[in-house]
Amino acid sequence: MTKRLSPYHLGATLYMPATRTDIASSILDNKIAGLRSIVICLEDAVSDADVPLALHNLQQILHTLAAAKTAGYGAKWPLVFIRPRHSEMGRALTACADLTAIDGLVLPKFTLASLPAWWDMVKDTHLCMMPTLETEEVFDVLQMRELATTLLAHPCHDRIIALRIGGNDLMNVIALRRPRNLTLYDSPMGYTIKMLVAVFGSRDFALTSPVCEHIDDHQVMERELALDMAHGLVGKTAIHPNQIAKIERALMVSPADHADALRILNSSQAVFKSQGAMCEPATHRRWALRVLERAQVYGIAADTLQDGVRLVTFTQQN
Incomplete structure (x- = not known):
């Protein structure tokens, strides 16, 4: 496809x-x-x-x-x-x-x-x-x-x-x-x-x-x-x-979800806190990949992104 x-x-x-x-x-x-x-x-x-x-x-x-x-x-x-x-x-x-x-x-x-x-x-x-x-x-x-x-x-x-x-x-x-x-x-x-x-x-x-x-x-x-x-x-x-x-x-993807998705894919920690919620890359990785794929198509809801994160920095991982 x-x-x-x-x-x-x-x-x-x-x-x-x-x-x-x-x-x-x-x-x-x-x-x-x-x-x-x-x-x-x-x-x-x-x-x-x-x-x-x-x-x-x-x-x-x-x-x-x-x-x-x-x-x-x-x-x-x-x-x-x-x-x-x-x-x-x-x-x-x-x-x-x-x-x-x-x-x-x-x-x-x-x-x-x-x-x-x-x-x-x-x-x-x-x-x-x-x-x-x-x-x-x-x-x-x-x-x-x-x-x-x-x-x-x-x-x-x-x-x-x-x-x-x-x-x-x-x-x-x-x-x-x-x-x-x-x-x-x-x-x-x-x-x-x-x-x-x-x-x-x-x-x-x-x-x-x-x-x-x-x-x-x-x-x-x-x-x-x-x-x-x-x-x-x-x-x-x-x-x-x-x-x-x-x-x-x-x-469109919310800035919070976009930021969490990037952190989940880039973190070396097994578990960490982000924006008041637990992030666990082992169980949240598939969600994170889909969030970023969706963001590439529909964009991010707010004009100002959190922590200076930019969508163009993402390369999808298999």
Whole structure:
């Protein structure tokens, strides 16, 4: 996987229905400020009646993007993904469409049973994968453990940028909707996200956070973003451009975390105190590496850094 397709380069992933006619221009002209990744959606965002129109529009988008990429444009584009409606549509797209300007596919309703079909269509292409966990199986920790173990050993492993948590679909499974004045973590999804982080995060898979569909309630979204970061999620689905800046801001690293991360990686002490907290390099090293990798992409929240520490002094260690 190239550095460009690191999960830390996803940021706020904006979903746009494939029926929209301004997608190509939005990408080509970088019309949406701060956008790092976009998903052209042919699934839930498109009604059954509009599928033919969406597929026709997608072909026009792909032709425009491919021509622009051939002409030498595209280096500064956001990452571009397609979410097909199902594996049959995905197979048709990979077999017949020009996907040279596309970075990967978002795989809807992904399960262990659907893995062979998705991998068969992707394995001989350049495309990366973002499976979406959004079916009833996701609530079963044993099934998720089996899925994580299988993916870890499967050839698709190196193609998976991140696993996307499909919050609305999962809430639909249990006939619920997110409360308007509460975060997703205040619902049964709180347990589910924690479980998925434990199962997949312990196997070094990146996970992205579900959308906050209450677009105008900035306080709820900011509380939820703080919890997303506390759970180690690497990005968040967005459904409106006004959510992008808030997600980007949440992904920035605090000066305190940045300073601690550098001290942890550079210290020869087994345990030491920093900013009123215990730091233990043996157990905090992986956290520190991720903090600095995130800081390289999103920056540090404050203009004045602590102790004169500068991000450019960091070289990632393996």
